[in-house]
Amino acid sequence: MQAIRPAPIASDDTFIEGRSRATIEGHRLRTMPNPLPLPFRHPLVAAVLLCAGAPASAQQPDAPVDTVRMPELPAAEIDQSLAIGGEEIAAHKLRSRMTVGVLVNGAGPYDFVVDSGADTSAVGSALAGKLALPETEPALLHGITESKIVDRVWVDELRLGNTVTMGLETPVLDERDMGGDGMIGLDALVNQRLMMDFDERIITVDDAREKDEAMTDGVIVVTGRLQRGQLILTEVAAGRERVEAVVDTGSEITIGNLALRNRLVRKRSRGFDTVTVYGVTGAALELEFTVVKNLRLGSITLQNVPMAFADIPPFAVFGLDEKPSLLLGTDLMENFRRVSLDFADRKVRFQLRKCHHAAITMRTSTRASRIRASDERACS
Template sequence: YRHRFIVDSGADTSVVGLRIANSLELPLGRPAVLHGMTARNLVDRVHVEELSLGTTTVRNLQLPALREIDLGGEGLVGIDALQQQRLMMDFEKKTIKVEDARVVRYKPLPGEIVVTARRERGQLILTHVRARGLSLDAVIDTGSEITIGNLVLRDKLVRRRGQPLEVIEATGVTGATMKLQVAIIDELQLGPITLRNVPMAFADVPPFKVFGLADQPALLIGTDLLDTFRRVSLDFKARKVRFQLRRCKDTGLIATMSHTTSLLRLSSTGTADVCGR
């Protein structure tokens, strides 16, 4: 059976929708605590004999079964199914391509910028990241529409400066909501890439603890920032994140963010060919 799943690089487990679980009569597994973006919940799980993603098949899984209205799709692909994969997100064509990194050789993009990550509990964690000159760890989270920093990062970046914070509400995959504080951060560096005037939300959401990032400045980079690039590749096997900038314009790049409208300008300390062709 083919289904439309959301790819969530910030989720430590895949998820199936309740309609799929019921229609396929998937047997119940053991309940487990799900660490969602907005809450920790005890959820029912079902046994899935195999989950195929492109040419790769993951077998013998126990996956949470959640409502499709909360997931935003028929299911969710987490990092348990991405361990040996290469994920290419093309934001100009609005496509996601998944390849088996053990089989398909990678073809470099023109002018791509490569940032090496470390592996932690299956997740890629970027260490060459700075916000206002402060070093921090970051995770690419394709399942989040907004970039979120933890409260340790908020206190170091915002509170010490007395910068005002706005409040927004976010909804997670279990339907739970929570309040997030939002501020504009004037500079965020991802390796040699510099992003300016970046809207950033703040909250101690459960994924920080899951990935061992609760006690130091850390960031979950959401699709609001990823969408400002032309392409972003996550190579879980090679521990590399590759960025390709959008085509250059004299005025720089301008994007409009959800919840907060702001100018977001990108530049690079690398060579002049970093812009996509």
């Protein structure tokens, strides 16, 4: 099967506001002297979209709210094969995130960000107007940086490759805040297998209910459980602390909650750096930022991992606000050759470019992040 690859696109420098300024370039995080407060306008964290009923104390205008209903899914299990067939879809690499061409009600394709941390897809306001999508009831959206009542529209059909999702109520957001014409969330992915090939810039999607084809390349599988339809990984540790983690392909930075921060930095003598991020509603949020010595995903260990910390709304929605937890961003995932998400079978697979004696290195001016595997099946 032949995939059409997009022409290379120029990558934008991402400026982080705080004591130091950094430029994220692929695998490299290079610290630059003479800090200048210059926050990056496009969303460093694309989104976690979580439509839910508004709490009684929420300071929001009176408006109808709704709850997204996700299919019931069984418990998690381990599988050591990277099983992805289906159709390959050319993907642009937008900094470290992936965007793919999506047909909306048969029109397009339009560039949508793939966001595995969002339980609902979204469309841009300009696209909704262009296609004259009918308005439905507003809903409360829990984003990375704020919770807000947003308008929604009715979408008859979203087509991603050969995968079609029918009858969706989607939030309407500004394209500049999303980084694309829209976003593909769990409502369109929950019955799919999704593989992101960061080397080839290819996204492969197929129906998880059909028999899959095992790949010969070795992989490491991390088990998970499901909460509100979201795949939560349980074989994860930061330092010596066991944590639960969500793979968030819509976020360009890895974020831990304050429960994790407090356990990791009990004896920390110096303060934190800070980073300013923008969510899909355009709101800004300043997060504490540091480097964590070790992060383990199954049998894969990453060393000197950049990580931000805050009690952002998604942790509470997933029931992860009181236990050490993480949102794994694409800043980490792009260091792998491929990452596979199988929502129906509760399996996340990581495939390294190299391993053992040839560990991957992500260098900064003073630190180097290294990835190694204790299981030879992760070699490629």
